[in-house]
Amino acid sequence: MEPGLSIESGSAIRVAVLPVGGTIPPPRLREYAALVARHARVDLASLRTYYSEHQKSPFAHQPWETGCLRLKFVLGGCVPSPWEDFQSSRKVLAVIGICHLPSSPDLDRVAADFVDAARTYPSALARRCFAFCPRDAQMAGKKRDDIIMFPPSDQQSVELHMLTMIQDLAASLLMEFEKWVLRAESTGTILKTPLDSQSSLGSEEVIKAKKRRLGRAQKIIGDYCLLAGSPMDANAHYTTAIELARLTGDVFWHAGALEGSVCALVADRMGQSDPVLEDEVKYRYYTIIQLYRRATLQDNAQRVSPVSFELEAALKLARYLCRQELAKEVSDLLMGAADGAKALIDASDRLILYIEIARLFGTLGYKRKAAFFSRQVAQLYLQQDNAYAAMSAMQVLTMTTNAYHVQSRKTSKINHDSSKAIVSLFESQWSTLQMVVLREILMSSIRAADPLSSWSAAARLLRSFYPLITPAGQSGLASSLANSADKLPTGTRCADPCLPFIRLHSFPLHPSQRDIVKRNPGKKEWWTGAGPSGPFIYTPFSKAGASSGTSKQEVSWIVGEPVQVMVELANPCSFDLVIESIYLSVHSGNFDAFPVSVSLPPNTSKLVLLSGIPTQVGPISIPGCIVHCFGVITEHLFKEVDCLLLGAAQGLVLSDPFRCCGSSKFKSVNFPSISVVPPLPLLVANVVGGDGSILLYEGEIRDVLITLTNAGTVPVEEANIALSGKNQDSVISIAHSTWKSALPIKPGGEVTFAVTLRAWHLSSADLEADGSRSPASSRRIAREGINPFLNIHYAGPANPENGDISLPPGRRLVVPLNICVVQGMRLVRARLLSMEIPARFTEAHLRPVSGKDDISTGNDTERTNINLLKIDPYKGSWGLCLLELELFNPTDVVFDVDVAVHSDDTNVDQRVISEGSAGDAACHKTRIDRDYSARVLIPLENFKLPVLDASFFVKESSSDEPLGSRAAAIAERNAKAELNASINNLISKIKVKWHSGRNSSGELNIKDAIQAALQASIMDILLPDPLTFSFKLAKNRIATNADSSKDSGNPSTHSSDGNVGPSTDNVLRCDDPISAHAMTHMEVQIRNNTKEIIQMNLSISCKDVAGDNCFDENSATVLWAGVLSDIHLEVPPLQEVVHPFSVYFLVPGDYSLQASSVIIDATDVLRARAKAESPDEPILCRGSPFHIRVVGTA
DSSP states (O other), X not given: OOTTOOGGGGGEEEEEEEEOSSOOOHHHHHHHHHHHHTTOEEEGGGGTTTOOOSSOOSOTTOOTTTOEEEEEEEETOOOOOTTTTTXXXXXXXXXXXXXXXXXXXXXXXHHHHHHHHHTTOTTOSEEEEEEESOOHHHHHXXXXXXXXXXXXXXXXXXXXXHHHHHHHHHHHHHHHHHHHHHHHHHHOOOOOOHHHHHSOOOHHHHHHHHHHHHHHHHHHHHHHHHHTTOHHHHHHHHHHHHHHHHHHTOHHHHHHHHHHHHHHHHHHTTTOOOHHHHHHHHHHXXXXXXXXXXXXXXXXXXXXXXXXXXXXXXXXHHHHHOSGGGHHHHHHHHHHHHHGGGGOOOHHHXXXXXXXXXXXXXXXXXXXXXXXXHHHHHHHHHTSOSHHHHHHHHHHHHHHHHHHTOOOTTTOOOOTTSGGGSOOOOOHHHHHHHHHHHHHHHHHHXXXXXXXXXXXXXXXXXXXXXXXXXXXXXXXXHHHHHHHHHTSOTTOEESSOOSOEEEEEEOOOOHHHHOEEOOOTTOSSTTTTSSOSSSOSOOTTSOTTSSOSSSSOEEEEETTSXXXXXXXXXXXXXXXXEEEEEEEEOSSSOEXXXXXEEEEOTTEEEXXXXXXXXXXXXXXXXXXXXXXXXXXXXXXXXXXXXXHHHHHHTTOSXXXXXXXXXOOOOOOOOOOEEEEEOOOOOEEEEETTOSSOEEEETTEEEEEEEEEEEOSSSOBOEEEEEEEESOGGGEEEEOHXXXXXXXXXXXXXXXXXXXXXXXXXXXXXXXXXXXXXXXXXXXXXXXXTSSEEEEEEEEOOOSOSTTOOSOOXXXXXXXXOOEEEEOOSEEEEEEEEEEOOOOOOOGGGGOOTTOOSOOOOSOHHHHHHTTTOOOOTTTTTTXXXXXXXXXXXXXXXXXXXXXXXXXXXXXXXXOOOSTTOSSEEEOOOEEEOTTOEEEEEEEOGGGOOSSBOGGGGHHHHTTTSOTTOHHHHHHHHHHHHHHHHHHHHHHHTEEEEEEETTTEEEEOOOHHHHHHHTTTTHHHHHSOOSEEEEEEEOSOHHHHHHHHHHOSSSOOEEOSOTTOOOOTTXXXXXXXXXXXXXXXXXXXXXXXXXSSXXXXXXXXXXXXXXXXXXXXXXXXXXXXXXXXXSEEEEEOTXXXXXXXXXXXXXXXXXXXXXXXXXXXXXXXXXXXXXXXXXXXXXXXXXXXXXXXXXXXXX
């Protein structure tokens, strides 16, 4: 059998192309052979120049205008076939010698070698020897007829020269065909085949042979007509041969003549598609197959069987019909031919048959059948014990890997985005077949001494089918890999990865890589809205798609700054896997990867951090990793493993290598879009004193120093610091001027600035949580999610480089202020105390609010003895309300506590406060040691409102108005708002501050406790009395006496300015003694604190230390002048009246004056303030007792 046969093969002239004259370099030989093979078709019209007709041509219907000669060049020649007389197309009818003259300078030797080579083909009718690249001396020598030289020239000239020589050769062949046909028609010829040589030469056989000779001659003449390009003449001779063969019973030659007629029919209509022609061809070829089968049965006893012609006929018809519409018919023909392979005696014939069947099945698209017969071809090759056969087997098996889905990555690109890349058939037989194919490739590559192919096959076998291979088999494949690697040069790369399995785990981005902010040239504050408010790049509460319009994450890397990628490695095999090096695979050339060595025990997985440094600006793509394992370098792609794991999840592949190694469930990781940006500054923040939690007690205020160091290679030229996170109000101030003055911060430079922090107050839940712990294990770590952050946005130089209009991006540094707030000074309770005691006041307590009258007669000891009492010196301490605060120190440090009461600069009633300050009043510092408590008293007399307004009682006073009254609702709302404002103002004036050590200070949160303590009596504390009484010396005695005498009925005088208090020039001081037995002129001052006129009856009383009335008529110890009882007065709103009187003390001692009045026709506001239960109940107002010390002798 011959390979590559078709129906048109009978019209092709076989030409042997032989290298002669010495060894020709392979590239040159391929070049010369391609130059010759380019002219396989020669038109008859182009032969007119070289053709000469010596006598009338036997080809009467030669198509000179449309016909052609078909040449079939066989490089290296071929073995003469014993069937040349049966089919003339099997003869070598021409010989072409190729010589490379630089390798063979001796022309005589070249000519001799060509003659010797052509002598092996006696059937050759024409011979040519082509010599290429001759030297100048060879060209100048005597012209030779037996060697045709091709001088060095351009390619077009050489091709034209070769075309001329091939046309000359074709014309010579055509003339030789004419001679042969004329000679055969006139003299006849004896034609025999191997079948004839085996038959006996009996009389009957001789007679039969003579009868068959004429028919066989007609058949051969038809062959030469067909070779000469005259299919009509050939068809006429074939028709005659068919009739004669039918008459003589020459079945084998009958089939040959009929096959020649089909060839002539197809050659005559070359390039035409005709269904009638196709049906005719099929009909005749089925007849041909039957005739060859009959001839095979007749000659079954002979050692030479013509079954190969039957199989060739089936293959020719299958090739002619080979298209998808006739796939069933072609498949039946090929399978029938495959069954006939058993009858072939020669193994080479079976090899050719299987090759042709595999080719046709591949052309038809039946890849598995083509792969099956290709494996049969490989088996026949492997039966031969030589390296070339093993190489052929390896190459044939390699072509089958696509059909079995075990192909090398080098020969086929897998579609990673499709699940078709996964082996979709998961039957054990299919997997076994795949393993067999790979094992055959491994064996053939080892026999062919191809270590790279053997390494690739072993790697694919181990990687794809490790679950089906025993531990011993896995170790054997590992040994094969090592042995193959020993035969390879160091650094050899293979396209097929082996172990381990590698998948992308995550991108552990450092905050310096994550917090990169794009800068807008048209926006000055480019950092606004540039990122999240916290330190995390992703929050689960953000809206999907709000951050970016694409689902692919964008990551920016900086030139010169190291980055990391975490991958997971898995070794599902039973041997230790040593990875000599593994690093990231980057094809863009702008990334330097750092290799690491890894050792994986059997059936284990490991997370590995792979790092590198970007070197240039531009995008970066990381498809996988480069692994140096088993002595060979391979590239492992992430997408291939993702497809493998997806197939394992769908049950399409054998197993999941990571699950086999105990790894977690597969989770797909989206590969981000990575871009490299120019070098940027890099600020590193450091909290002076340690980066741990900043321990603060509740309310503590402390300065924390933060140092910023530029660790980059670019200076920081602009920066902005802002707050984010929770408890932002705990940051009181930031020293912006400090760090701004340090700009620009050069590489390696640093700046330190202060941040003032104030600890917030713990909630009840936090206090309960801390209370449940022992003191030794109290919380010293800041809770997550409650701390503020410093968002520092900074950028380098803004001038673009290389003409780029876009600015380099900036950065965001998040500095968490890890504040750990613990309970410090604790307020145990706050309660209201009411006291009715007489009080003594020193001169220090009588200093006026304005501070202009500086009285300093008292000594410092007396001034500081009663700093706690903050009351009006004109009222004494009658009805004094004190706020008691009980404090406890549960910590292990000592606290110094200061209680400060902040008041307004001036009050309506001109109250005098202590401590020499118009705005503040402070107590002694109280030191509280650990596990000790202390109590602090705070007087509340200075917190009364200046005016008793009816709006505070709007709810009671408006009870008669109809429900739903809009005016009443508005009034009630305004009253409540004003009352709440007053309460808050009162509470805000009381401050409890503490100090501990040098730098620790804070303020205690007492707002809620004070509000709860004052809740029941807040109205009594805030609301003033309707009338206020005070005593003083008479301003002008003469004037006072004149007034008293002039109007004894109403001796009181009005003050023109309601806001004028008692004059400090004639104030009766508590420590100034009054002389006995002397007339003392005094005044009582009554102030109206309401917005309405008050009419009243005033009475003045004087008592001694025993509490007896000194104005008793029966036993009076004090004499008086003026009216002291039932004094009818009318006080205008928010104004004062003064009533003068004189007293004469008879006995030295301590006395107390007190004024009281009964209000006439009291209003609802006054009754509400007095909490009167009945409208007829009298309203009595009484002032506080005022102490007087009288000196002298009895």
